[in-house]
Amino acid sequence: MDNHDPKPRILISGAPRSGKTTLANVLGSLGLSVFHTDELMGNNTYQRQAHLIASALEDDEYDVYEGCMVAPAILEWRELHIDEKPCELYITLPNPVMLLEPNQRKFNIYLHPKLESAEDWLNQLGVLVLGER
Numbered sequence: 001m002d003n004h005d006p007k008p009r010i011l012i013s014g015a016p017r018s019g020k021t022t023l024a025n026v027l028g029s030l031g032l033s034v035f036h037t038d039e040l041m042g043n044n045t046y047q048r049q050a051h052l053i054a055s056a057l058e059d060d061e062y063d064v065y066e067g068c069m070v071a072p073a074i075l076e077w078r079e080l081h082i083d084e085k086p087c088e089l090y091i092t093l094p095n096p097v098m099l100l101e102p103n104q105r106k107f108n109i110y111l112h113p114k115l116e117s118a119e120d121w122l123n124q125l126g127v128l129v130l131g132e133r
Contacts, residue, residue, distance in 0.1 A: 008089055015096045053073030
């Protein structure tokens with residue numbers, strides 16, 4: 001990541017239906033470029049999605065990256081960049097604001113430990129972490 005970029009990179013992760021896209025769209029309306037990582041879901045496995053998002057972070061093309069799989073992507077990033085911050089601000093939205101479908105509830109069980117692990121590591125690096133656990 002280019003440390004001379006005047007705009008901070010923001011990563012937003014959390015549960016399905018927790019407001020990630022809405023928040024990212026607000027940031028986009030303020031002039032930040034947004035990558036909605038759920039666009040990568042398709043037929044990709046969770047592991048493949050995390051890899052694709054981590055690769056997108058390498059490209060440093062966007063100001064904001066949002067989606068459920070951002071936290072697993074952060075953990076993949078950590079494997080290659082143990083002491084390097086992937087962002088300046090991490091926002092975690094772990095609680096859905098709407099009822100989840102059965103497949104979303106199952107996914108949420110998979111996701112929560114990854115949200116916590118990503119948050120813990122980013123705190124250790126000194127990244128500003130906002131949200132609730």
